[in-house]
Amino acid sequence: xxxxxxxxxLLLSQGVLAQHQFRAEVKDSHSSQPLPGATAQVLGTSLxxxxxxxxxxxxxxxxxxxxxxxxxxxxxxxQQLPFTFPLPAGPAIQISxxxxxxxxxxxxxxxxxxSRTIADIPTRVEFIAGEELEEKxxxxxxxxxxxxxxxxGIQTQQTSATSANASIRIQGLDGRYTQILKDGFPLYxxxxxxxxLLQTPPLDLKQVEVIKGSSSTLYGGGAIAGLVNLVSxxxxxxxxxxxxxxGTSAKGLDLSTYYSEQLKGVGxxxxxxxxxxEPYDPADIGLSAIPAYTRYSVNPKLFFxxxxxxxxxxxxxxxxxxxxxxxxxxxxxxxxxxxxxxxxNDSRRMSTQxxxxxxxxxxxxxNVRNSFNVFDRDLSGPSYRFEGLQKASFxxxxxxxxxxxxxxxxxxxxWTDQFSExxxxxxxxxxxxxTTLGGFLQNNIALSDRWRLESGLRGxxxxxxxxxxxxxxxxxxxxxxTFSSRLGGGLGYKAPTIFTEExxxxxxxxxxxxxxxxxxxxxxxxxxxxxxxxxxxxNDAIGINVNQLFFYxxxxxxxxxxxxxxxxxxxxxxxxxxxxxxMETNVKVEYADFKLxxxxxxxxxxxxxxxxxxxxxxxxKHRLNNVLMYEKEESWKVGLEAYYFSQQRLGDxxxxxxxxxxxxxxxxxxxxxxxxxxxxxxxxxxxxxxxxIYTGSITNPMFRDIYAPVDGFVVNGGFKLTL
Numbered sequence: 109x110x111x112x113x114x115x116x117x118l119l120l121s122q123g124v125l126a127q128h129q130f131r132a133e134v135k136d137s138h139s140s141q142p143l144p145g146a147t148a149q150v151l152g153t154s155l156x157x158x159x160x161x162x163x164x165x166x167x168x169x170x171x172x173x174x175x176x177x178x179x180x181x182x183x184x185x186x187q188q189l190p191f192t193f194p195l196p197a198g199p200a201i202q203i204s205x206x207x208x209x210x211x212x213x214x215x216x217x218x219x220x221x222x223s224r225t226i227a228d229i230p231t232r233v234e235f236i237a238g239e240e241l242e243e244k245x246x247x248x249x250x251x252x253x254x255x256x257x258x259x260x261g262i263q264t265q266q267t268s269a270t271s272a273n274a275s276i277r278i279q280g281l282d283g284r285y286t287q288i289l290k291d292g293f294p295l296y297x298x299x300x301x302x303x304x305l306l307q308t309p310p311l312d313l314k315q316v317e318v319i320k321g322s323s324s325t326l327y328g329g330g331a332i333a334g335l336v337n338l339v340s341x342x343x344x345x346x347x348x349x350x351x352x353x354x355g356t357s358a359k360g361l362d363l364s365t366y367y368s369e370q371l372k373g374v375g376x377x378x379x380x381x382x383x384x385x386e387p388y389d390p391a392d393i394g395l396s397a398i399p400a401y402t403r404y405s406v407n408p409k410l411f412f413x414x415x416x417x418x419x420x421x422x423x424x425x426x427x428x429x430x431x432x433x434x435x436x437x438x439x440x441x442x443x444x445x446x447x448x449x450x451x452x453n454d455s456r457r458m459s460t461q462x463x464x465x466x467x468x469x470x471x472x473x474x475n476v477r478n479s480f481n482v483f484d485r486d487l488s489g490p491s492y493r494f495e496g497l498q499k500a501s502f503x504x505x506x507x508x509x510x511x512x513x514x515x516x517x518x519x520x521x522x523w524t525d526q527f528s529e530x531x532x533x534x535x536x537x538x539x540x541x542x543t544t545l546g547g548f549l550q551n552n553i554a555l556s557d558r559w560r561l562e563s564g565l566r567g568x569x570x571x572x573x574x575x576x577x578x579x580x581x582x583x584x585x586x587x588x589x590t591f592s593s594r595l596g597g598g599l600g601y602k603a604p605t606i607f608t609e610e611x612x613x614x615x616x617x618x619x620x621x622x623x624x625x626x627x628x629x630x631x632x633x634x635x636x637x638x639x640x641x642x643x644x645x646x647n648d649a650i651g652i653n654v655n656q657l658f659f660y661x662x663x664x665x666x667x668x669x670x671x672x673x674x675x676x677x678x679x680x681x682x683x684x685x686x687x688x689x690x691m692e693t694n695v696k697v698e699y700a701d702f703k704l705x706x707x708x709x710x711x712x713x714x715x716x717x718x719x720x721x722x723x724x725x726x727x728x729k730h731r732l733n734n735v736l737m738y739e740k741e742e743s744w745k746v747g748l749e750a751y752y753f754s755q756q757r758l759g760d761x762x763x764x765x766x767x768x769x770x771x772x773x774x775x776x777x778x779x780x781x782x783x784x785x786x787x788x789x790x791x792x793x794x795x796x797x798x799x800x801i802y803t804g805s806i807t808n809p810m811f812r813d814i815y816a817p818v819d820g821f822v823v824n825g826g827f828k829l830t831l
Contacts, residue, residue: 461477
């Protein structure tokens with residue numbers, strides 16, 4: 109028996125000794141800069157790894173013998189390198205990748221906390237980056253509404269006819285079900301939601317990442333429809349100083365500057381802007397389609413490096429804005445007893461961001477993140493005023509560990525959200541305090557050369573509202589460079605507050621508070637399934653990329669606003685559900701200097717209650733997105749856009765008219781300066797041309813749902829200067 113045990117131990121020890129490690133640093137062959145997110149795969153096995161922020165990757169447990177390791181990074185030529193294990197002892201192997209001739213942008217996904225590329229992650233992530241982000245910034249440099257609204261499956265919903273307050277809807281669900289992040293921090297929820305899109309200039313962004321469908325497992329409640337992560341630029345090896353100036357035919361002016369530089373051990377970025385407009389009434393109905401506003405924003409950020417293993421980022425964002433819309437005569441200082449209607453928003457926002465990263469070795473790193481956000485808003489009208497202060501914080505600690513072909517991310521976070529209202533009316537104050545404690549675990553693993561699995565589990569305890577368990581699963585099948593498919597789904601939840609699109613339209617007038625005694629968590633589950641196919645025809649002269657997505661989300665006991673006979677409005681959880689399903693089709697065709705983008709969205713969102721169902725208001729069932737671009741590299745850009753929205757059911761039960769919007773943009777580019785001109789909505793499609801926006805009198809207008817543009821044809825142009 110002893111001899112048998114000894115033989116067994118000897119065989120096991122030989123098996124252990126026969127497992128070896130592969131260490132490599134992956135860099136750009138021209139700049140020698142590390143390529144974080146580059147992947148290595150031992151062909152014929154499930155062994156693999158992803159490079160960390162320094163380009164270092166480690167694969168463990170490689171058996172004795174000859175193996176081929178494939179090194180990949182989006183936008184670079186793939187390398188397949190032969191190795192015989194065990195390797196000689198020594199430092200990490202240096203691998204240099206050559207940029208490919210194919211025009212691809214660097215797309216490292218940040219939203220999932222992983223350093224992997226978009227082509228190597230099972231979660232379906234859409235991104236807006238590089239040239240596309242620049243083009244959208246030309247069209248609307250003051251905010252991100254247009255940037256998001258012109259994507260398939262996303263619709264901007266205007267909640268005020270005269271002040272232009274807005275939110276976004278993903279896959280037919282109201283704006284409160286979309287979580288908007290800035291560099292992974294939830295800064296735009298609650299009271300600030302109605303102005304968040306309007307107060308976020310896109311000009312300091314590196315990219316925008318959109319995850320559609322249930323995403324609460326990633327960052328906590330509020331991402332039932334999806335999440336949008338705004339990723340800021342970081343300092344590069346060379347100093348960058350850019351100046352922007354933009355003017356509009358609607359009497360708007362946008363001025364901004366962006367500066368970044370990497371000094372000894374310290375990097376810095378600084379963005380500052382001033383955005384303003386005079387009131388504008390293209391329909392000549394006496395009410396502003398674009399309000400008068402003046403906004404100042406400043407966002408400084410510092411990046412510290414302490415040796416090779418420790419990094420610290422510290423940032424501050426501050427915004428102040430005065431915004432007023434309403435009767436044009438009142439805004440021009442000529443108001444009287446008849447011309448007295450106005451909507452005024454004075455707001456101030458201050459937020460801090462802190463990120464600390466410590467790398468223990470080539471496999472493990474610790475991340476500590478914290479943000480604190482203060483938002484003060486004073487909303488007033490002729491006979492009503494609503495003022496409140498929101499304080500929110502987000503703290504997270506997570507550990508990332510790469511082990512062979514598997515990446516683990518585990519951590520915990522604390523999210524607080526407090527709102528306090530000034531008592532200015534007889535309505536009970538709407539104060540609330542939400543505290544959420546959460547823990548999560550995520551895993552990304554290569555099951556084989558073709559299959560990759562991403563899984564996650566989050567547990568959140570919302571004080572006063574209970575516990576939410578949120579599993580999430582995404583599977584990617586990629587048999588070749590030309591085809592891939594992703595299937596994923598998960599659970600979500602949303603804690604109740606008074607800040608919804610319905611209450612924003614009412615300016616919170618006579619809206620009663622929510623409470624744990626009367627309301628409960630909204631809960632959901634959802635799934636996405638997509639196919640991506642890429643090919644070329646005509647001897648590779650024409651490139652074609654097709655993506656087809658199918659989606660479904662079920663939302664149980666949604667929070668609805670109901671009118672009482674007393675004139676008050678109260679939130680209650682619907683004794684029923686909302687479900688939304690449909691598909692998105694995206695086609696990209698490239699030929700020479702031309703690019704054609706075609707998009708179609710079908711969305712069927714239904715409200716089920718009392719054995720009845722009806723279409724969710726303000727949801728276009730059919731949408732078309734069409735863009736034709738001509739781009740002569742470093743010389744000219746010309747783009748023609750056409751967007752179609754089908755009929756939408758309105759809150760009063762009627763149907764809005766379907767409509768098209770057309771746009772034309774041009775940009776001339778030199779080495780350090782570019783001039784651009786944009787003709788937005790040049791067919792002057794306006795709701796005021798084919799439908800009314802209010803009933804009642806000009807003194808006390810009762811506004812209808814806004815389902816089409818109200819600002820009409822607007823020309824804007826400007827310049828971008830690089831010093």
